Amino acid sequence: MSEGLLRDVYITGTGAFLPGDPVGVDTMEDFIGRIGGRSSAVGRRALRWNGVETRHYALTPEGRPLHSNASMTAAATRAALDDAGLSVGRLGHLATATTQGDYIVPGHASAVHAELGAGPIEIASYQSVCASALMAAKGAWLQVRAGEAEVAAAAAGEFSSRWFRPEFYEGTALVDAKGRARVEADFLRFTLSDGAGSVIMEPKPRPDGLSLKVDWIDLTSLAGRFDPCMWAGSTFADRADMKSAWSHAGPVAAHASGSVALVQDFELLKIVIRAWIGVWLEKVDQGRIVPDEVDHLLCHYSARSLREEIVSVLKSTAAMIPEEKWFSNLPTVGNIGAASIWVMLDEFMKSGRAKRGEKVLLIVPESGRAMVGFMMCEVV
Structure with missing residues (x-):
């Protein structure tokens, strides 16, 4: 379809679902459990690093879901439709994103x-880590833009919390003879939260209230440059060798090797951060992002310390957007992976901060295998 026939697309509704009551730092380990019955040696350090004060879990302290x-994602979508x-x-098109769905097969969207x-509707499942939210957004945006759908979500x-229960670690290579979990696994248990978010896209703005005109969505994968940085399905040593993935070993052997649990290479993360920023700088150099024209920045990051590192690098460049323009709800809801950006956007749109004519830039970096996504919107 030629550019002249493409339609403008607007976010006309946002919604979020956060399960249960907020859980404070003193009781988080009660929900994810204690490996070997012992309190984590790194949990407190992880929480100081990420700056999360409360988060939500979709299970009880006994591990009961x-x-x-899927039910949380559906609830957030209903909330967005209501909005x-x-x-x-x-609804004509449903695009969903997640790191780990309820099933191995079929996809999350089903x-x-x-x-x-x-x-009966058209669906599409996008599976990655945090940036999968913008993968789904681009799919939904293009559906409406091309005239294939009138309403897309x-x-x-x-x-995440169900993957952090002790049974994913105990009796595996991730726990040593003294019952201590490997830092790369245990640290991550105190990083992620549960919940869902959703946005609705239409070819016209809502008749009442504010909408967001989606100007563009860009996604950049850097997987050709890096090994996996956050993954589940392989050991540390063999993570880049697809022939050594858990499915070749079988589920029992994979569990014993620690291949089933979600883990993070924090040393590689420090390098990947600079790669994300490199893409951001390229967008500025190309004129795709003009920092002075951005009124609000919603940047997803997993930890307060990562934000500080990003800011410290950007301050020496022309790409820096003043921190008073940044909006985040990380301290109160935590890092909800792919859902983070929509939960953040929902809170932002309901905060009263957005004014007509303002530009809102959303950025979602992903450590999975080094990816970053950008979405530029205008408040109308």
């Missing part, structure tokens, strides 16, 4: 569609 990833003044029956109780959900 209160929701599914847009639309019924579920109006499960979310079933939970929504919607009639881009939704993301995470149920």
Whole structure:
């Protein structure tokens, strides 16, 4: 379709779902459990590093699930549809994102569609880590832009806490003879939260209230330059060798080797951060992002210390956007992976900060195998 036939696209509704009551730092380990019955040696350090004060978990301290990833994602999508003044029956395209869905197969979108109780619609599942939210957004945006759908949802959900229970680590190579979990695994247990977020896209702005005109969405994968930085499905040593993935070893051997658990290479993360910033600088050099024209920046980051590192690098460049323009809810909801950016956007749009004519830039870096996404919007 030629450029002249493409339609403008607007976010007309946002929604979020956060399970249970906020959980404070003193009780987080009660929910994810204690490996070998012992308190984590790195948990307090991880929480100081990430600056999270409260977060939400979709399970009880006994490990009983209160929701599914799909049910939370569906709840957030219903909230977004309600915000847009639309019924579920109006939805024509559902694009979903997640790091780890409820099933291995089929995709997350099938499960979310079933939970929504919607009639026959088109669906698409996007699976990665945090940036999968913008993968889904670009898919939904293009559907509406090309005239393939009149109402599309881009939704993301995470149920990370169930993967952090002790049984994923005990009796595996991730725990030493003294019962201590490997730092790269244990540290991550105090990094991620549960929840879901969703946005609704239409070819016209809502008749009442504010909408966001989506100007563009860019995604850049740097997987050709880096080994996995955050992954599940392989050992540390063999993570870049697809023939050594968990499925070749079989589930029992994979669990014993620690290949089933989610882990993070924090040394590699320090290098990947600079690669993300490099893409950001390229956008500025190309004129794709003009920092002085950005009124609000919603940048997803997993920890307060990572924000500080990003800012310290950007301050010496022309790409820096003043911190008073940054909006974040990390301290109160934590890092919800792919859902983070939509939960953040929902809170931002309901905060009263957005004014007509302002530019809102969303940035979602992903440590999975080094990726970063950008979305530029205008408040209308």
